[in-house]
Amino acid sequence: MWRYIGRKLFVYLLTFIVAVTINWMIPRFMPGDPVQSMLSRAQVSDPEALEAMTSYYENLFGLDSPLYEQYLNFWWGLLQGDLGISVMRYPEPVTDIILGAVPYTLALLLPAILLSWIVGNRFGAFAARSKILDNTVLPVGYILTATPYMWLALLLAWSLGIVAGIFPASGGYSFSLRPEFSWLFVSDLIAHWFLPFLSMFLVALGGWAIGMRNMIIYELEADYANYLQALGAPRKLIRRYAFRNAMLPQITGLAVQLGTIIAGSLLTEIVFNYPGLGSLILDSLNNRDFFLLQGVFLFVVVGVLIANFIIDIVYVLIDPRTRVQMTGGSS
């Protein structure tokens, strides 16, 4: 078991190093000079100011020292929690801006992921091997997974938000309110939260239902299911065993799908103008705030790694085979 966890941790550490290295490399090795393009977009015409800004940026990136030194400096700054200063909201540090947006993203992501996973699994298990349900749940599930996150978000924002006017279609809370812990504010927060949540929940739901349905069908073909059937065990009991076995790949699937779902939440936030990391990415792109963009990137990667690790631990707790040997996880 410890070998299994240790191996996983090693992969995550490696991933983190790769992510930081990508983050460090991209501005330096992409075709084109990032400093120049940043300046040209800032549209500074005064040559003196231009020179000052060029040296400022080169200093900021540390472009005047040798490469390996730049790389080590980057790590050093990172380990101290220093991700740079935002250009967009100068002089706020990038870390502070991101930490302000993370709660919104998490509030969307966690319920959407967990609920869609639970409900989707139930649906899929229910639909498997019953002809009528299978023929309705399956196509609906496939259409839902094929829906781009932002399109369903647009549809919901338009239909329920603007045409029907039931829920607010934009923002994290009303402009007239200040963040405080009062009934009015919290209910407003929930009203704004509902549509983005619903749209993510629906898109993610389809994938889990389909995955579960397929797994149950494979499990029902397995020897133990046939044996139980031959013994005359009730259908419900066989299905319960099949469900428990089918859970394991679904947990692994949760880890694999995490990146897609996070990407989906970023897109959904942009549609609803929800003040999470997604909107932050859009703002930083529009304002050419690369420090902020890269900071968000690192935060998302770290979040994904932590989530993966939690899923691994859950997997070890659920599947006794990984505790004995490490083949179960097929890492």
Added chain:
Amino acid sequence: MTSVAGASGTADSADSPKPVGERRFSETLHFARRNPKLLIGLGIVLAFLLLGIIGPFFVGHDPNEYVGPQTQPPSGEYWLGTTTFGQDIWAQFVYGLRSTFLIGVFGGGVAFVIGTAVGFVAGYKGGIIDEILNMITNVVLVLPAMVVLIVAIAYLEARGLFVQGLFIGLTSWPWAARAVRSQALSLATRDYVDLARLSGRRTWKIITTEIAPNMSSYLVMSFILLFGGAILIAAGLDFIGLGPAGGVSLGLMLQSASQWSALQLSMWWWFIPPGLGITAIVGSLYILNVGLDEVFNPKLREL
């Protein structure tokens, strides 16, 4: 499916496998023609593909040109209406379909080539090579592809369809590599593969002639999934504003619709068609895949 037919063709010279191969092919065709999922999925995808290929020839102007009156709902003249700037949405839609298929083929293709190459080599070679490739696969798998793409593409000056496709391919191959690896792993220990190895054939030859044909259905299905995935990722990137500069795509249509507040103006004809197009194409690709699975996998057929 064509490679299954090809596999039976290569066995022609031997005396006994020929009828077996032929029977298998006609059997596949038999089930394929009777599988509604396969037929419906394939039909919708082909219809959109045809529209994407032929449609632009009937549009006499550039899709981004300001041709008509502004903010018109669908009418006889402008089938899908016009944008707030007077662009013809039908024209954008058919051109967008074309680039959607292009990005799917290209992005999915790059991912497929990398994924299958890594998967085959890792699964067949085993040992330390497998360990290393597996490690790389896991690292790329854990990295959230979309976020990496956003950062990488944000720095690019010239963004074209092919650059976008290349980047999507470079980040979305890992699950295919894992799937192919696990299949190749089980095939690599079969007797006929051992025989080929003993006869001194080169690794590459063994992989392409002994292992790949025996999982061709699996490969076709992986490609379809990668194709659909690439379309969705590209649409997401376009929506954030990292699409091909000055181009047309369904994702870019969604972006401009949301940017110029089509929602608030209730211009449903602006944002419904592009999303519907993506959903229909990717959804029917998935359903087509289920159909293929049922055709190739006898266990699933009895439904």
